[in-house]
Amino acid sequence: MTGPSIANGWHPGLRESATFDRGVIAEIQRAAREGMYDIRGFGAKRPMPHFDDLLFLGASVSRYPLEGYRERCATDVVIGTRFAREPVRLDIPITIAGMSFGALSGQAKEALGRGATAVGTSTTTGDGGMTPEEREHSRVLVYQLLPSRYGMNPDDLRRADAIEIVVGQGAKPGGGGMLLGHKISDRVAEMRDLPVGIDQRSACRHPDWTGPDDLEIKIEELREITDWRIPIYVKVGASRTYYDVALAVKAGADAIVLDGMQGGTAATQDVFIEHVGIPILAAIPQAVESLVELGMHREVQLIVSGGIRSGADVAKALALGADAVSIGTAALIALGDNAPEHDAAYRSIGSAAGYYDDYQAGLDPAGISTQEPELAARLDPVEGGRRLANYLRTMTLEAQTLARACGKSHLLNLEPEDLVALTIEAAAMARVPLAGTSWIPGLVASP
Amino acid sequence: MCGIAGLYTKSATLREQLGTLLADMLEQLSDRGPDSAGVAFYRDPVPAGSCKVSLHSPAPAPDWEALHVELSTHFGDASPPSIRATHAVFVIAAEADDAQAWLTERHPELTLMSAGRTIEIYKEAGLPTRFVERFALGEITGSHALGHTRMATESRVTTEHSHPFSTGLDLCLVHNGSLSNHNRLRRSLQREGIRFRTDCDSEVAAGYLTWRLREGASLEQALEGCLSDLDGFYTFAVGTADGFAVLRDPIACKPAVMAETDEWVAMASEYRAIAVLPGAEDAVTWEPAPGHVYSWGTASLVA
Amino acid sequence: MATPEVIRETSFDLAVDTVRSLNQALHSDASGGRVLVLHPGGRHAVAVGLDAPYEVEIEGHVGYYCAGMNKLATVRVHGNCGVGVAENMMSGVVVVEGSASQSAGASARGGLLVIHGDASARCGISLKGADIVVRGSIGHMGAFMGQKGCLVVCGDAGESLGDSLYEARLYVRGSVAGLGADCIEKEMRSEHLAHLASLLTAAGFDDVDPGEFRRYGSARRLYNFHVDNLGSY
Numbered sequence: 001m002t003g004p005s006i007a008n009g010w011h012p013g014l015r016e017s018a019t020f021d022r023g024v025i026a027e028i029q030r031a032a033r034e035g036m037y038d039i040r041g042f043g044a045k046r047p048m049p050h051f052d053d054l055l056f057l058g059a060s061v062s063r064y065p066l067e068g069y070r071e072r073c074a075t076d077v078v079i080g081t082r083f084a085r086e087p088v089r090l091d092i093p094i095t096i097a098g099m100s101f102g103a104l105s106g107q108a109k110e111a112l113g114r115g116a117t118a119v120g121t122s123t124t125t126g127d128g129g130m131t132p133e134e135r136e137h138s139r140v141l142v143y144q145l146l147p148s149r150y151g152m153n154p155d156d157l158r159r160a161d162a163i164e165i166v167v168g169q170g171a172k173p174g175g176g177g178m179l180l181g182h183k184i185s186d187r188v189a190e191m192r193d194l195p196v197g198i199d200q201r202s203a204c205r206h207p208d209w210t211g212p213d214d215l216e217i218k219i220e221e222l223r224e225i226t227d228w229r230i231p232i233y234v235k236v237g238a239s240r241t242y243y244d245v246a247l248a249v250k251a252g253a254d255a256i257v258l259d260g261m262q263g264g265t266a267a268t269q270d271v272f273i274e275h276v277g278i279p280i281l282a283a284i285p286q287a288v289e290s291l292v293e294l295g296m297h298r299e300v301q302l303i304v305s306g307g308i309r310s311g312a313d314v315a316k317a318l319a320l321g322a323d324a325v326s327i328g329t330a331a332l333i334a335l336g337d338n339a340p341e342h343d344a345a346y347r348s349i350g351s352a353a354g355y356y357d358d359y360q361a362g363l364d365p366a367g368i369s370t371q372e373p374e375l376a377a378r379l380d381p382v383e384g385g386r387r388l389a390n391y392l393r394t395m396t397l398e399a400q401t402l403a404r405a406c407g408k409s410h411l412l413n414l415e416p417e418d419l420v421a422l423t424i425e426a427a428a429m430a431r432v433p434l435a436g437t438s439w440i441p442g443l444v445a446s447p
Numbered sequence: 448m449c450g451i452a453g454l455y456t457k458s459a460t461l462r463e464q465l466g467t468l469l470a471d472m473l474e475q476l477s478d479r480g481p482d483s484a485g486v487a488f489y490r491d492p493v494p495a496g497s498c499k500v501s502l503h504s505p506a507p508a509p510d511w512e513a514l515h516v517e518l519s520t521h522f523g524d525a526s527p528p529s530i531r532a533t534h535a536v537f538v539i540a541a542e543a544d545d546a547q548a549w550l551t552e553r554h555p556e557l558t559l560m561s562a563g564r565t566i567e568i569y570k571e572a573g574l575p576t577r578f579v580e581r582f583a584l585g586e587i588t589g590s591h592a593l594g595h596t597r598m599a600t601e602s603r604v605t606t607e608h609s610h611p612f613s614t615g616l617d618l619c620l621v622h623n624g625s626l627s628n629h630n631r632l633r634r635s636l637q638r639e640g641i642r643f644r645t646d647c648d649s650e651v652a653a654g655y656l657t658w659r660l661r662e663g664a665s666l667e668q669a670l671e672g673c674l675s676d677l678d679g680f681y682t683f684a685v686g687t688a689d690g691f692a693v694l695r696d697p698i699a700c701k702p703a704v705m706a707e708t709d710e711w712v713a714m715a716s717e718y719r720a721i722a723v724l725p726g727a728e729d730a731v732t733w734e735p736a737p738g739h740v741y742s743w744g745t746a747s748l749v750a
Numbered sequence: 751m752a753t754p755e756v757i758r759e760t761s762f763d764l765a766v767d768t769v770r771s772l773n774q775a776l777h778s779d780a781s782g783g784r785v786l787v788l789h790p791g792g793r794h795a796v797a798v799g800l801d802a803p804y805e806v807e808i809e810g811h812v813g814y815y816c817a818g819m820n821k822l823a824t825v826r827v828h829g830n831c832g833v834g835v836a837e838n839m840m841s842g843v844v845v846v847e848g849s850a851s852q853s854a855g856a857s858a859r860g861g862l863l864v865i866h867g868d869a870s871a872r873c874g875i876s877l878k879g880a881d882i883v884v885r886g887s888i889g890h891m892g893a894f895m896g897q898k899g900c901l902v903v904c905g906d907a908g909e910s911l912g913d914s915l916y917e918a919r920l921y922v923r924g925s926v927a928g929l930g931a932d933c934i935e936k937e938m939r940s941e942h943l944a945h946l947a948s949l950l951t952a953a954g955f956d957d958v959d960p961g962e963f964r965r966y967g968s969a970r971r972l973y974n975f976h977v978d979n980l981g982s983y
Contacts, residue, residue, distance in 0.1 A: 728811070
């Protein structure tokens with residue numbers, strides 16, 4: 001829903017319906033006016049069980065912590081050890097998720113590359129192909145193969161450090177890419193081989209394979225083209241995760257990228273964002289269970305995304321069994337998305353700082369999700385890169401703090417038993433006990 | 448997701464090689480179906496009034512000989528078991544329905560893989576190459592056969608989840624793809640009295656065919672019913688007493704290749720499984736069109 | 751006296767050699783060369799990712815993705831090919847003497863793909879600038895979401911031809927079982943006839959008369975979301 005939703009105080013004598021609240025009323029009336037579904041950016045906004053519902057059990061008498069500045073807590077991770085001759089080596093287990101040039105401005109992509117490179121991690125291309133600027137500014141660049149195949153070419157494949165085959169993303173598992181006409185600028189149109197100004201409707205299935213049995217053959221082709229040099233990731237939106245992960249492993253993936261329903265998008269139907277897919281909290285244990293059963297946990301690496309905001313989220317995701325996390329929305333916020341200083345500008349386009357999700361409109365006053373040259377010019381890529389690097393360093397330090405408190409000398413030594421849950425839902429989804437009990441609903445009976 | 452193979456022989460020489468050739472086809476389909484394998488051979492027809500059953504036992508050392516004695520006692524005559532790995536095939540002097548009813552009541556621990564007068568189904572979890580060895584496929588002869596290699600999508604990997612699924616006497620189904628309305632369909636078929644042993648979508652397709660045939664449809668009509676009553680992606684191959692049938696859904700994303708020479712007609716998910724057959728380089732090859740029932744055999748598809 | 755040109759030809763027998771060794775050899779020399787491939791036996795990913803003016807002759811049938819992402823090379827299959835032949839091709843020529851399976855030339859961006867036999871469903875799906883010429887017929891969903899480039903069909907086309915088409919151009923000589931969403935027949939003018947003639951010549955089909963073809967393209971009604979087009983989504 002676009003526009004600010006004003007939280008009013010109490011009205012004597014008036015009672016709002018929980019089913020037909022003001023937001024729902026506005027949306028029904030918008031639909032009645034326009035005859036088309038609401039398209040917006042950002043991820044699922046509804047509350048749901050998330051990492052905030054989990055807590056770490058810090059060291060005490062039975063466990064001993066590590067010293068904060070003297071004793072090492074390592075953060076490095078290697079992705080793609082299964083088959084690739086040159087796996088991806090990252091200094092921190094936080095990567096930048098796939099976001100397209102087209103969805104984002106060139107300045108934003110450059111800023112992401114600069115920031116990621118400064119801290120020794122990777123960025124990922126999106127549904128539009130690889131730009132020379134991104135390849136130049138990202139020391140480690142993951143190249144997405146999407147159903148649309150916009151801009152796909154073997155030269156970029158050979159220049160990439162890893163390939164990410166996108167089956168789906170958390171905001172819309174089962175959906176394809178979308179970019180509305182006002183963002184299909186001359187440059188975007190040329191990269192995507194589309195007429196300028198049309199509303200881009202991407203395919204939701206790949207053109208030359210459907211199903212994990214044929215995905216296996218596709219992965220083989222990509223390996224042959226790149227001489228078995230680089231890792232091949234498979235990205236899925238969180239849905240039937242247990243099966244999806246098993247099938248990706250059987251198809252030959254080096255790594256799985258798992259995007260929960262909180263994962264962002266540049267443009268998709270609001271109903272898709274809010275009503276399809278499962279929270280990342282519920283998906284990670286399914287993925288880990290599947291990998292463990294196949295004997296592939298830590299052999300086929302798991303990168304998770306969807307609502308990662310702080311080092312606490314990073315540490316919790318790793319504790320549940322992920323090898324790394326990926327950030328999208330948070331990276332844009334670090335660059336300045338939804339910053340209070342843009343509030344007046346947001347209000348002039350029907351939104352407000354803290355609520356802005358109209359990435360699809362391409363009018364972003366922060367210069368991030370726009371193709372308008374004057375708006376995009378407001379984002380200084382060098383300054384943006386610095387801010388992103390700061391944010392990534394902060395998250396890493398936070399994760400290390402929590403890990404040391406749990407007695408870990410490496411972030412990847414965090415484990416599910418370091419966690420408890422605050423709510424029954426979170427306990428059931430994350431498969432960790434309710435705090436103060438040994439009860440995991442559905443798995444371990446309460447004593 | 449999976450691999451399918453079918454081979455129909457036109458000569459005595461090929462009949463002798465049926466097992467070896469099908470084994471070679473399955474090995475080529477192992478990459479796309481590593482979880483389990485299964486075959487349905489059509490061979491050695493038994494006389495009218497008798498039936499042939501293929502049984503699976505989960506026990507480590509099943510006492511098939513004791514079962515042979517029971518069967519002989521109850522039905523008057525039963526062949527000694529023909530044992531392959533975890534399966535045993537018996538020829539019983541009885542109609543298939545009677546034999547089936549007796550086995551269900553007296554030996555619920557056994558799974559009836561197939562029943563009829565010519566069909567023999569063998570299927571097991573594990574790598575297809577291992578399956579071929581364990582079941583000594585190379586020795587088996589017959590007129591035609593279907594094979595399947597499985598990559599489980601949403602149900603578990605067990606013997607019972609493997610294909611082919613029996614859909615009636617001398618009838619079986621193998622499936623490559625993923626159905627999307629099988630849960631509701633399973634419940635309505637259960638209300639019609641069709642029994643299911645697994646949560647596998649392919650078993651629902653097999654159950655649907657069984658139900659349609661029971662209600663009087665010809666196999667062709669039942670397969671055409673799939674086009675309207677089943678949703679999802681599928682290439683089906685159905686084995687019949689005298690041949691086999693192939694059907695692809697209207698979108699036809701799952702592969703299917705057909706080939707024919709003077710000696711054989713073959714079907715497979717990938718051409719490389721056909722490439723191993725003698726004379727394949729000179730075979731006429733084509734792809735079955737979507738939404739169309741194809742069949743080969745000495746008789747029609749009328750039940 | 752000029753020295754006679756030495757034609758270097760290497761051969762690979764895939765009954766013995768691996769596909770990987772073949773592809774690595776084909777990635778090794780920027781000046782190209784002639785390579786003969788024997789007994790392909792339906793193997794996948796044969797001659798993929800080429801980036802040099804090789805001439806590759808494949809004696810037999812291949813599996814999926816033959817000549818995938820081809821650049822600069824000429825690849826000739828003396829047999830049939832599986833799914834996705836010449837997928838995402840950038841330049842060069844791929845010729846299939848037999849028939850092609852699904853998604854032939856999928857998302858191909860440049861170069862020429864010639865199929866002497868039939869092509870199956872989704873021929874030219876997501877086409878991005880390459881030219882595809884099919885002597886026989888094609889299956890359903892031909893040129894689905896085709897963006898740029900040209901598909902020429904000397905035989906018939908199946909259902910849903912040109913569904914969701916962008917700017918790719920389609921010429922069909924035989925019957926069309928049905929047109930897809932937003933695909934319409936368009937007027938054949940002299941520039942189209944000339945374009946079609948040049949493609950037929952490039953494919954080696956000089957005996958085919960461009961005047962017998964009809965042209966199909968996008969009605970461009972689905973280019974922007976509009977409630978009136980709801981039935982087409």
